[in-house]
Amino acid sequence: MRFNSIGYMISEGFKSFFKQKKMTSASIIIMCATMFMFGIFYLIGENVNFAMSQLEGEQGIRVMIKDGATDSEIEKLKVDIQAIDGVSTVTFVSKSEALATVKSWISGSSDSEDLLDGYEEDNPFPASYFVTLTDLNKNSEVQEKIKALDNVSDLSTNNDVITKLATLARTIQIITLVLLLILVAISIFIIAYTIKLTVYARRREISIMKYVGATNGFIRGPFIVEGIIIGIVSALITLIIIGFAYNAVLTKMMSSAVMQSISISLYTFKALFARVLIVYLILGIGIGTLGSTISMNKYLKV
């Protein structure tokens, strides 16, 4: 296909995009609304995944060992833990290592160094085993079994949070997928309908084109371009709206006490921009092409 005929199709596509103002705006509004809904869940999903990746390093159970335990008792505890079904690795963390870790956490805030200075003599942090699991689903089961063992003073874990996040992530994934399907269906329908109106408005032109020997591709080109333009415009409008909405919500959330108390950070829209742009453009262009093609196969017998 020669360049000037592509140029012709694009300019014709733009012309009819602006001619059918009412229907075009209606379809853009509907597409924006559905893309916005989908976008909300897509963004939540991305953030849940982000939170999970932040917690992944902490996935495991910390088993605090009673201070009075002897070396052989500590060794026996390890063997017992390892024997539990679902346990993957068991790593020993000594009292001094625990202190060092805590020190490294609070280093950075000015006079905190000497805050823990005296503790070397009389270290209050217990020795522990860090236990990772082969399967997070066995979390509570494994915890019960460890609790029942001798010389265990306490357990601490983020696994509950991680499990809950994983369930949330799965739910959001399903919602996003369902919304995506609904979005695609509605948008294809509305674009097909808009293009049908354009085809109807230009039926005279189309019949003349057929008589002077235009190929089907040439006749369809401008309509497909029109569908794609509707898709891209909807994508860009939604991107701007959702960007502002997201930043507004993010600012509110970050200043809330709940978010400040947990050490999970969320994406800024800037970080997600490229991803959302690509997802929206693929959707817009795909739906535009599909909608107009379907419409023409149905209404434009060429």
Add this chain to the structure above:
Amino acid sequence: MIEFRNVSKTYSTGSEVIHNANFKIEKGEFAFLIGASGSGKSTIIKLILKEENPTSGKIIINGKDTTNLKPSKIPYLRRSMGIVFQDFRLLPDRNVYENVAFAMHVVKATPRHIKRQVPMVLSQVGLADKAKKFPNELSGGEQQRVALARAIVNNPSMLIADEPTGNLDPNTAWDIMELLNEINLRGTTVLVATHAKDIVDRMNKRVIQIDGGNIIRDKKGGYDSEI
């Protein structure tokens, strides 16, 4: 060249409209297709354009049997024919120049070629000074000239006209017919379906007469010459 070999046509809804038609229009010929309303003239033209397919028989255009032509090849068949209708079929939102250039865009002509070719055919049909006018600013005769210019702008080997003078007064009709004759003298095969008795008589060309789907006459002469 247009050839019908034992062509019959029955529309899906009704009885046979064309019955076993045989004729051959040679390259460079001028022929009229006449007959009463409903006799099947437009149907024959639709068969030539492959807008309709024959129920039986063969239609040969420029030496090629179009009976089993793939739908994707139909546009290329139509590029070998210029087509003119009674109702002009111009685009109301485009001026004369654009209406003619449109036919060239459609066959992907280069902008340079379009710029050269369109003014040439407009002066050939006597509309050089009306290029910027819109169809509703033109008389019927002028509109049909635009349609003619559009039909010949891609240099087709044949020109098919279905009642091209049906909406025009006798003088204007005659002007259009003279234009068709000029186009024919330049080597284009011309086939005109018409009711215009006086024009057919005056032109004294080959006449194919059809009645109730049968070709009842095919010879040179006037509208009512004996069969």
